[in-house]
Amino acid sequence: MRSLPYFCRGQVVRGFGRGSKDLGIPTANFPESVVDNLPADISTGIYYGWACVDNGDIHKMVMSIGWNPYYKNTKKSMETHVIHKFKEDFYGQILSVAMVGYIRPERGFGSLDELIAAIHSDIEEAKIKLDLPEHLKLKEHHFFKTSVATTANQILNGHRL
Numbered sequence: 001m002r003s004l005p006y007f008c009r010g011q012v013v014r015g016f017g018r019g020s021k022d023l024g025i026p027t028a029n030f031p032e033s034v035v036d037n038l039p040a041d042i043s044t045g046i047y048y049g050w051a052c053v054d055n056g057d058i059h060k061m062v063m064s065i066g067w068n069p070y071y072k073n074t075k076k077s078m079e080t081h082v083i084h085k086f087k088e089d090f091y092g093q094i095l096s097v098a099m100v101g102y103i104r105p106e107r108g109f110g111s112l113d114e115l116i117a118a119i120h121s122d123i124e125e126a127k128i129k130l131d132l133p134e135h136l137k138l139k140e141h142h143f144f145k146t147s148v149a150t151t152a153n154q155i156l157n158g159h160r161l
């Protein structure tokens with residue numbers, strides 16, 4: 001995918017709330033403006049990368065892009081699970097992400113347990129891949145140093161930064 005790494009940020013909006021409740025894996029949803037601006041070559045599927053909330057620490061993340069075939073959503077979404085235990089929800093705050101690699105396509109599953117197991121395996125894969133030097137260096141990218149306040153409403157692609 002030509003557009004990777006892809007950098008974007010936006011305000012965290014409410015999803016269906018199933019991530020925390022059904023899956024025990026909280027996810028932060030981007031607003032439509034961010035989803036609609038994805039370059040055409042970023043296909044639906046599961047990605048890994050780096051994320052930070054407002055001007056906080058940078059953590060590993062996994063992201064699902066698409067229609068969640070298990071739940072048969074009708075609207076395309078970008079849902080990020082930040083691999084870190086946060087004390088509170090961060091709805092309304094600014095989430096900045098660098099998508100650096102692709103893991104797999106989205107799938108339907110026969111049971112919720114299978115979906116949960118697949119996401120846990122994505123998380124393990126992301127943790128390992130992100131320790132590679134070429135991915136670690138993206139944590140230091142100036143995208144994460146630019147002020148969230150001045151760029152909250154912009155969609156930023158790393159290739160143009």
Ligand SMILES: Cc1cc2nc3c(=O)[nH]c(=O)nc-3n(C[C@H](O)[C@H](O)[C@H](O)COP(=O)(O)O)c2cc1C
Nearest residue numbers: 015016017018019062064068069070081106107122
């Ligand atoms: C790493 C990751 C992988 C996912 N893989 C799938 C998948 O293969 N199929 C699917 O239907 N949903 C998948 N999801 C989406 C979850 O079903 C979704 O995050 C959950 O329904 C919570 O959505 P909500 O925040 O809108 O409630 C994945 C989510 C994450 C974070």
